[in-house]
Amino acid sequence: MSVSLRPGRIFVIAALSAVALRVDAQGALLVGGARANFGVQRLDPGFVPDPRRVAVVSGGALNARALGLGPGCVGWVTAQPDVIVRLTGPSANLRLYAVAADGTDITLLVNANRAAWRCNDDSFGGTNPSVDLGNAAAGQYDVWVGSFREGTTARATLHITELATNHP
Numbered sequence: 001m002s003v004s005l006r007p008g009r010i011f012v013i014a015a016l017s018a019v020a021l022r023v024d025a026q027g028a029l030l031v032g033g034a035r036a037n038f039g040v041q042r043l044d045p046g047f048v049p050d051p052r053r054v055a056v057v058s059g060g061a062l063n064a065r066a067l068g069l070g071p072g073c074v075g076w077v078t079a080q081p082d083v084i085v086r087l088t089g090p091s092a093n094l095r096l097y098a099v100a101a102d103g104t105d106i107t108l109l110v111n112a113n114r115a116a117w118r119c120n121d122d123s124f125g126g127t128n129p130s131v132d133l134g135n136a137a138a139g140q141y142d143v144w145v146g147s148f149r150e151g152t153t154a155r156a157t158l159h160i161t162e163l164a165t166n167h168p
Helices: 019-028
Strands: 002-006 009-013 040-043 052-057 084-087 090-100 105-112 117-123 130-136 137-146 155-161
Touching: 009 084, 040 052, 040 137, 084 090, 105 130, 117 130, 137 155
Parallel strands: 040 084
Antiparallel strands: 002 009, 052 155, 084 137, 090 130, 090 155, 105 117, 105 137
16 A cells, blocks of 8 residues: 655555455355344254254355355355355254255255355265364354355255254
């Protein structure tokens, strides 16, 4: 950054850097809020029914890969999470997975309790993403179901389970 001083005026000229762009891009996803596209799920450990199922529509205008969130964070998502999971106590095994009704290739992004991004594409069956959160702490988990291809949407179901044997 350079600053030029003239009598009575201050001019600030800032150069864009990759770090600044990454911070701005990450800010495009709304993390830790109170609203989600398809609702908020409040879950006590040992919840029933298990799995909890939430109907969603994948996709959005933001390219997750360009946000620099971490490995496996790909697909096209909305700024607002699709589902917010509020876990009221710790869970030894919290698994989230999504299945598209028509077999569309979808992705999954999870902001794990505002601490770390966990993402996946194609864990099961070639197009179904899954994220396992072992020893999940109580708190809020923001979840996005993305579409692998830009401009694509799909009706899908997000499954939330504590059962290790439950997967697509």
